[in-house]
Amino acid sequence: GAVVSQHPSWVICKSGTSVKIECRSLDFQATTMFWYRQFPKQSLMLMATSNEGSKATYEQGVEKDKFLINHASLTLSTLTVTSAHPEDSSFYICSADRRIGSYNEQFFGPGTRLTVL
């Protein structure tokens, strides 16, 4: 199968600090990874597309200076929430693109619960 891991699975931090979340594709290489955010009882909202070796592409309304994305290798993308505030508390989920036949499929990580106090 295609396994995607995230670390940490949950984190609690103080307001104003920065938090780094890792997304790894364990058994395949992913040139593209995606970062989503989900608020309670709401949909998964795409934040940005992470491209290995190049800058991430952010969705409209997502602050690139606040949510720093680094895709340094074909198996690792990191999302850093800088100067976190309570409104950044959410469930962050990554996915990794894998070639299946003629198309790419997304495989999701287990998510990271961020709570900012």
Added chain:
Amino acid sequence: DQQVKQNSPSLSVQEGRISILNCDYTNSMFDYFLWYKKYPAEGPTFLISISSIKDKNEDGRFTVFLNKSAKHLSLHIVPSQPGDSAVYFCAASVRRNQGGKLIFGQGTELSVKP
């Protein structure tokens, strides 16, 4: 602008009966549709998908129907089991863009009662 909509936030079904989850979309460029199952505090897991060139895809107890003219798709689960209780998300993409991003609906929470 919600391009993918799931208008029923919740659905309750008796074990053994059919569960029907609905999804509507507005973007006629979407050519690939997926259903995901999600438990709280976990990532979504893929269930079943359908290409826009088909109107039905079946995998065991799960069947997805696509009505392009109505821009509507549905997921049928039969027979429903208590273990099916979860939140179900439909998603759509423009797949011919080779890995186009997924747009998710709001989700429907399915509860299957014994």
